Amino acid sequence: DQQVKQNSPSLSVQEGRISILNCDYTNSMFDYFLWYKKYPAEGPTFLISISSIKDKNEDGRFTVFLNKSAKHLSLHIVPSQPGDSAVYFCAASVVNTGANSKLTFGKGITLSVRP
Amino acid sequence: NAGVTQTPKFQVLKTGQSMTLQCAQDMNHEYMSWYRQDPGMGLRLIHYSVGAGITDQGEVPNGYNVSRSTTEDFPLRLLSAAPSQTSVYFCASSSFRQEYSPLHFGNGTRLTVT
Numbered sequence: 001d002q003q004v005k006q007n008s009p010s011l012s013v014q015e016g017r018i019s020i021l022n023c024d025y026t027n028s029m030f031d032y033f034l035w036y037k038k039y040p041a042e043g044p045t046f047l048i049s050i051s052s053i054k055d056k057n058e059d060g061r062f063t064v065f066l067n068k069s070a071k072h073l074s075l076h077i078v079p080s081q082p083g084d085s086a087v088y089f090c091a092a093s094v095v096n097t098g099a100n101s102k103l104t105f106g107k108g109i110t111l112s113v114r115p
Numbered sequence: 116n117a118g119v120t121q122t123p124k125f126q127v128l129k130t131g132q133s134m135t136l137q138c139a140q141d142m143n144h145e146y147m148s149w150y151r152q153d154p155g156m157g158l159r160l161i162h163y164s165v166g167a168g169i170t171d172q173g174e175v176p177n178g179y180n181v182s183r184s185t186t187e188d189f190p191l192r193l194l195s196a197a198p199s200q201t202s203v204y205f206c207a208s209s210s211f212r213q214e215y216s217p218l219h220f221g222n223g224t225r226l227t228v229t
Contacts (some may be wrong), residue, residue, distance in 0.1 A: 034217060043205050045221030103218060107157040
């Protein structure tokens with residue numbers, strides 16, 4: 001049973017436009033959420049996170065929104081750049097088991113930003 | 116600053132062979148873990164450790180062994196490789212000293228079992 005779902009396997013956007021990557025979760029115990037970015041032949045790198053006590057967290061061009069009632073989060077990238085082309089993983093954890101440790105990942109979304 | 120180092124980068128094994136995937140981190144992180152990435156499956160947790168001498172199973176532990184004799188190293192052992200273990204393996208670490216410290220990943224080991 002997949003607890004973190006990224007239902008769209010890919011997304012293509014024009015450079016300069018907004019990219020919206022979606023993620024849904026089923027486990028109501030999850031209270032910390034992260035996005036990781038992965039380039040080919042490299043390991044995932046941390047991008048941005050959000051605790052369940054917030055509904056929005058912003059870091060430069062990246063904003064993560066959390067809707068707890070819908071068990072849904074999204075990553076917005078504005079403006080999108082060709083260097084943002086990568087696989088994006090959504091991940092979730094339960095804080096009292098180690099917010100930064102035992103992560104459950106989604107399958108990933110491949111983002112392509114067209115010049 | 117090396118971060119998380121995994122060796123080898125690539126490995127081909129025959130069914131039934133054994134091998135150890137090495138992982139070392141130089142950040143003095145307490146937590147270390149192993150994930151495998153398969154097409155269409157995302158990253159799945161194999162084993163993890165919260166400190167030297169302490170290990171536990173993740174989501175897909177069968178066929179793998181781990182040990183944690185030092186803070187720095189967390190090797191993953193395949194005792195009898197099977198084609199189903201063909202995958203990309205990632206080691207990751209994080210600190211418990213900082214709340215919400217994110218996982219730092221190595222660059223992976225691509226394993227093929229024929």
